[in-house]
Amino acid sequence: MxxxxxxxxxxxxxxxxxxxxxxxxxxxxxxxxxxxxxxxxxxxxxxxxxxxxxxxxxxxxxxxxxxxxxxxxxGGVWEHNKVYSGVFINNLYGDYRFSSMEMPRHPSRDPKSTRLSAEDMQFYFEKFTDTYxxxxxxxxxxxxxxxxxxxxxxxxxxxxxxxxxxxxxxxxxxxxxxxxxxxxxxxxxxPRIPPAFSPSAVHESGFLGPVLHSSEFRAKLDSIFSAVQPSDNHRSLHSNVPRIDPYLPSNNSSADDHAGGDGKGVVVVIGGGKSAQDIAAYLANEGHHRNVCMIYEKTDAFIASTSQLSDRIRRSRLLGVLSPHSELRTPLERFLHKTWLGGKTVRSIFEMASDYSFKAFQIPPDSPLRLCQNPFWSLRVNDEVCRRGNSFHVLVNEGQIHIEAPARAVGFGKDGRSVVLSDGKIVRADAVVLATGYxxxxxxxxxxxxxxxxxxxxxxxxxxxxxxxxxxxxxxxxxxxxxxxxxxxxxxxxxxxxxxxxxxxxxxxxxxxxxxxxxxxxxxxxxxxxxxxxxxxxxxxxxxxxxxxxxxxxxxxxxxxxxxxxxxxxxxxxxxxxxxxxxxxxxxxxxxxxxxxxxxxxxxxxxxxxxxxxxxxxxxxxxxxxxxxxxxxxxxxxx
CATH class of the missing domain: 3.50.50.60 (FAD/NAD(P)-binding domain)
Incomplete structure (x- = not known):
């Protein structure tokens, strides 16, 4: 050349x-x-x-x-400067890798854990790069x-x-x-940032706290920690704790009249996807105990059970065959997707999996966590494997994360310390994280x-x-x-x-x-x-x-x-x-x-x-x- x-x-x-x-x-x-x-x-x-x-x-x-x-x-999304503790991938340990290299064990990894963490992925890609x-x-x-x-x-x-x-x-x-x-x-x-929360909108509104996209969360953690102090309502895995107050001011009061339940402030996470869930859980649980309010219209669906499912279900062709494909190349696929009984069977299996997942996490029928995507029709489905004591869904059940749903954030309040919802409700906000996609x-x-x-x-x-x-x-x-x-x-x-x-x-x-x-x-x-x-x-x-x-x-x-x-x-x-x-x-x-x-x-x-x-x-x-x-x-x- x-x-x-x-x-x-x-x-x-x-x-x-x-x-x-x-x-x-x-x-x-x-x-x-x-x-x-x-x-x-x-x-x-x-x-x-x-x-x-x-x-x-x-x-x-x-x-x-x-x-x-x-x-x-x-590492891409799992690059060193983007990874924080407590984030788990939708895979078991060792599942997400390439054929030329086994997944080395991260030095700080709990040997009893079967879940694949973001830190595991970061460690793997660094080793892969150094090797090849x-x-x-x-x-x-x-x-x-x-x-x-x-x-x-x-x-x-x-x-x-x-x-x-x-x-x-x-x-x-x-x-x-x-x-x-x-x-x-x-x-x-x-990052995809809604116009109502763009840098210019933040400036014009006079909002006093940090506003950042989820992609910046790891890099700008200190700004959130400075704006919102740890809550006195922190959870304990070994005791029953009270549910935190909703810390939502009424339409006729200002955010100054409400102190997030204990006077420490509130982080508002806008979005219902996995990034929003991970961030909310990290702030509420991973040793920082911030008051967290999460706002979404719908959250991600999830699949989970009381115990880890067999690889014959998780890693086989079973789910691929149960999901309709543009080409039905086997008699089984044609039966499942082109006959009355097959179609009923497929939809019933997905519905049962969703119901069983709610039961595994003991999610009440009126919980906002049920305002989620349909796992059969959606791409927004997370694999929670099995119930963990400090997971997002458990934290919501225990009141450690407050949910406003179905709701949509439309802008900042006039007091510089709140977010306004589409129904006119005002939510206290001392920091805002936009988990609004890309x-x-x-x-x-x-x-x-x-x-x-x-x-x-x-x-x-x-x-x-x-x-x-x-x-x-x-x-x-x-x-x-x-x-x-x-x-x-x-x-x-x-x-x-x-x-x-x-x-x-x-x-x-x-x-x-x-x-x-x-x-x-x-x-x-x-x-x-x-x-x-x-x-x-x-x-x-x-x-x-x-x-x-x-x-x-x-x-x-x-x-x-x-x-x-x-x-x-x-x-x-x-x-x-x-x-x-x-x-x-x-x-x-x-x-x-x-x-x-x-x-x-x-x-x-x-x-x-x-x-x-x-x-x-x-x-x-x-x-x-x-x-x-x-x-x-x-x-x-x-x-």
Missing amino acids: KSMSSATTSSHTIYESDNDQDYSMDAMSSAKTTHNLHKSVLVIGSGAAGLVTAQTLINDGFTNVHVFSKDSQP LRDRISFETEVLNIRRPKPPFDSDPLNWVVKYRKRGMREAFRERGFHRIVLCTGGCHK ESSWTDLFDLQTINQVGLGKYPPQYVPLDSYDEEWKKYTSLRDPPPAPPANQMWMSCIYRGIVPARNLFKRDLAINGAVFSTNNGYVFETSAHWISSYFLEDSFLEIPASIKDAVQSTERTSAWLRKRYPDMLHWTNESHSSDIQFWSWPQYTDDLLRDMGLRYGKARTGGNALTWLFKPIEVEVIKDLSKERAALRMQSA
Whole structure:
């Protein structure tokens, strides 16, 4: 690859290229493969998807792989500066990992605990990076813009110019050329802040306390602790404690007339998702004992039991088969989703699981915790495994977290120490945490013209009417009586083929995405996707992709139509960079599709089991450990 240094356009613009070839290319099958291995690849992001993508590319022989990360350490949402104690992931210990590395035990981990914590994840990704990607990641390097280069091109044209800024760098920015890019920026990068709680709204209202997004919670804990002192109503696991006062001023009084039950102030958490629950529980429980009020219209659904469920339920294909999929490939799936008895059985199982979860946590019928999503129709479902004495739901039951629901916060009060709800109620607030979700991370990386050229946005149908696929899934009895869909769902969700490649850009083979498919088994999905991306960049002849752009776009339109059918009330809540495809319960079927695309073993042929046991066979990540070797063998056969 030739240097682009002659293309410098200003004193702050430096085009760079590298020719480091420190990995061997033994047994490469063709000149085309060797040529592709020399192409420079930039992986943007050092979260789980970015790390396994970079490792896979390097293992496959790519000689010029770089990772840019805005963070100072690896881990993404579990990066060192974002993690705080008491947060548990929706997995058991050891479930969320990659095939090349077992999960090492965190030094402070309780050996009796089976839950996977955020600190475990942070520790794992740091060890993974140190083992496989040392000196490959440029930390504290923020990508500002990605664009196509302008002519003239050299004999080996670069496909992308990346503008970036490194913390502490003298230049305002630099620009560097790359042949290929993998977006691993995820959907938890750019905070979504309602206009009523924006920095300008805070300033205009005269609110006196800190207002921060949940993404800043760990970094700005001290500001909350300064504004809200520990409560005298702290809980004890060994005694019965009184429920805290609601500390809600009446409509005719000011917040100064009420002191949060004990004069120590109140933290208001706006939102009902997992981040909101984790933050509220941390403040109320983890040794700090702040008064906490949580405001939401609906909270996340959850699954739990009185004891830990077997891996034959938790990690098998069972939940994937019980959840309807766009392709019903087995007789059992067709029975469950296309017959009256099967549809009743599926819905009953989800309803019983939800009811049993409420009973496991002893949640009363009139509790605001029952104002939650329906676990069958929703993507907002948490795995609580089994009852813990200091969990969010227990704290709410005991009155240590006050809930205002169903309610919506609409702005700040006039006294500078309160939040106003949509019904006019005033809630005391000395600090506010906005657990209000995230926007797409792609809009800051590309200008609108590039987004539309590549096909990263949301688009109306191009080839078929909106209702063209309705007849295909009309006979799904398990999908009868769905929740109402908001008008926003009438826009196509995305135009990303397999959730990995923008359909319009399919044959350029210079852009891919990992980490944007919404699933409940990220480790397995991200690693399988990384191999698909590697074969795509290598132009492996055995990788099956659509024959034309039209075919690719039509495939994404069908997928989007299915998602509107499957999750009618959810698509307005997601963002593009976190929902290029949604394979929530159905991740086994999705990864089977990726393996089938690559001409590899899939289904029970890979994960094990026979005609009687395949449904309950736990799926281990080790079954995809040798995908690089399997793909190399196919490459040699096709040479």
